[in-house]
Amino acid sequence: MLSRDHKREENAMNLSRLALVISVTALLLFAICVPAHARTEQVSSPDKSITVSVNIGKTLQWSLAVDGQEVLPPTPIALKLYKRTTLGATPRLLDVQRASVDEVIEPPVAEKRSRIPNRAEQMTLTFEGSYAVTFRAYDDGVAWRFExxxxGEVEIESETVAFRLNGPWKVWRTSTRKWNCSFESEYTVQPPAEWPADEMAFLPLYAKLENGPALLITEADLLSYPGMFIGRDQKDATLLTGRFAPYPKVEKPYRDRYIHVAEAEPFIAKVNGTRSFPWRVVCVARKDTDLLANDMVYRLATPCQIQDTSWIRPGKVAWDWWHANVMWNVPFKSGINNDTYKKYIDFAAQNGLEYVILDEGWSKTTDLTDLNPNVDLAALAQYGKEKGVRLILWCVWRTLDAQKDQVLPWFRNLGIAGVKVDFMDRDDQKVVEFYERMARATAEHQLLLDFHGAFKPTGLRRTWPNLITREGVMGMEYSKWSDKSGPE
Incomplete structure (x- = not known):
């Protein structure tokens, strides 16, 4: 038998072991609740004037400092998978990779600069759960994207993108209350607190800090994913958040040119599980003129996918719709007919215009092969060729998409220069994919592409430089029926 002293000693040892087990368990529970890798990583622009700070804690948050001043306080970023996990929630950092981007881009089609320096410092944070977030800091802005x-295929329920505008900010914003819109709007100038919570803005959005820099919020390399809108948070008037059109479940044609979303899925995107997502872009300007020179969206886009670009020749165009094909003092009845278009071609040739647009009316809107009986497309193309002027044909987007395999080779054989595509009026994932599909298809047939009624540029023209222009503003056409697009 053990003595009393021995028993007391054994009890004390057991209590010590129990205390140790409790302490270790508590530490393990604390490690589970609070990530052991909670820390901040930073990346600065080549000239060190712009810094992105990324806080890795219970959530993933980013902030922006310009010239030593924090202009955007920390806000979360996340990507929520439908009925699955949220990337960016309780992040566990595995690796940090840093690199310098230093190249010169030579655009095959004229841009603001013939040689575009692409210099940035890059930081890629890789996390447990098979995802990463890459940040880039340029001398004129910052960008980040999920990878x-x-x-297999994954569905994205939502993406968290937020910008906190504390202090004396003003925003210049567009306005819409629905996903289906022509992306043509007047700009409202106001403090964020006056922004109605039920209104969204399509990008870009301009924000100016009193006695501080200006920011332009947009996105780049938008591929197979919905475009981003911005709205004011319902409860916090200083917080602007990204919003995305849901993935269409049921679509219904409307009139002869639209396709409306009749029913939507409970997620915003259906994508390949291995991919890079669009760049979230914040351009920085100390003075407004800096924005005119900013080409970050082009720099961040996927490089050119066309091997031979020698056939792509932008130029000036005579536009028939602007004055409704009405001519005076001509020996024929003006309108949508051969004589009128020959006159346009003559005018273009005499004044150094490379192209003439045949806007709505040259064919049936629902069938591009059903020509207006007063229009001989082959004869007009030949007449233009003799004069050194080529034709661009207006098309309804849904008709062209349905008939592209039939009509694009036909257009090329006729010597048509390109197509003007109209009435998309959406930027959910399916319509974004139409933009990509049409850019690729027209490039394959060496046709120029002009998107009308389009969402903002996101760099697709770098990837497919035959996309020579897009209209997505309240432009000159509004002068025909209003004074909204005047110089004021």
Missing amino acids: TSLP
Whole structure:
């Protein structure tokens, strides 16, 4: 038998062991609740004037400092998978990779600069769960994007993008209350607190800090994903958040040119699990003129996918719709007919215009092969060729998409220069994919592409430089029926 002293000693040892077990368990529970890798990583622009700070804690948050001043306080970023996990929630950092981007881009089609320096410092944070977030800091702005390495196809329920505008900010914003719009709007100038919570703005959005820099918020390399809108948070008037059109479930044609979303899925995108997502872009300007020179969106886009670009020749165009094909003092009845278009071609040739647009009316809107009986397309193309002027044909987007395999080779054989595509009026994932599909298809047939009624540029013209222009503003056409697009 053990003595009393021995028993007391054994009890004390057991209590010590129990205390140790409790302490270790508590530490393990604390490690589970609070990530052991909670820390801040930073990346600064080549000239060190712009710094992105990324806080890795219970959530993933980013902030922006310009010239030593924090202009955007920390806000979360996340990517929520439908009925699955949220990337960016309780992040567990595995690796940090840093690199310098230093190249010169030579655009095959004229841009603001013939040689575009692409210099940035890059930081890629890789996390447990097969995802990463890459940040870039340029001398004129910052950008970030999610990258995933997940098997199969995944559905994205939502993406968290937020910008906190504390202090004396003013925003210049567009306005819409619905996803279906022509992306043509007047700009409202106001403090964020006066922004009605039920209104969204399509990008870009301009924000100016009193006695501080200006920011232009947009996105780049938008591929197979919905475009981003911005709205004011319902409860916090200083917080602007990204919003995305849901993925269409049921679509219904409307009139002869639209396709409306009749029913939507409970997620915003259906994508390949291994991919890079669009760049979230914040351009920085100390003075407004800096924005005119900013080409970050082009720099961040996927490089050119066309091997031979020698056939792509932008130029000036005579536009028939602007004055409704009405001519005076001509020996024929003006309108949508051969004589009128020959006159346009003559005018273009005499004044150094490379192209003439045949806007709505040259064919049936629902069938591009059903020509207006007063229009001989082949004869007009030949007449233009003799004069050194080529034709661009207006098309309804849904008709062209349905008939592209039939009509694009036909257009090229006729010597048509390109197409003007109209009435998309959406930027959900399906319509974004139409933009990509049409840019690729027209490039394959060496046709120029002009998008009308389009969402903002996101760099697709770098990837497919035959996309020579897009209209997505309240432009000159509004002068025909209003004074909204005047110089004021």
